[in-house]
Amino acid sequence: MTLLQLNKYAYSAxxxxxxxxxxxxxxxxxxxxxxxxxxxxxxxxxxxxxxxIPLYFLQSDAEAYGLEPDAxxxxxxxxxxxxxxxxxxxxxx
Numbered sequence: 001m002t003l004l005q006l007n008k009y010a011y012s013a014x015x016x017x018x019x020x021x022x023x024x025x026x027x028x029x030x031x032x033x034x035x036x037x038x039x040x041x042x043x044x045x046x047x048x049x050x051x052x053i054p055l056y057f058l059q060s061d062a063e064a065y066g067l068e069p070d071a072x073x074x075x076x077x078x079x080x081x082x083x084x085x086x087x088x089x090x091x092x093x
């Protein structure tokens with residue numbers, strides 16, 4: 001599994017396309033920092049659902065932005081470390 005870590009709400013169109021096209025079955029996405037705001041984006045959520053890709057986010061970031069997301073799996077900082085270490089590869093965007 002490759003863990004793709006996103007930390008921005010939006011990237012340039014080229015980078016968005018690149019990271020989305022790099023996803024393979026069995027990969028996962030981790031949202032941190034400002035990227036947590038993607039959980040408020042219906043197009044992102046619809047795209048993610050169509051790909052059947054596991055989604056994780058830092059609970060502390062959701063709390064910092066005052067969000068209670070319905071999508072994804074909230075994890076702690078320690079679980080983030082464990083998830084990262086369990087991945088075969090890790091790509092930060």
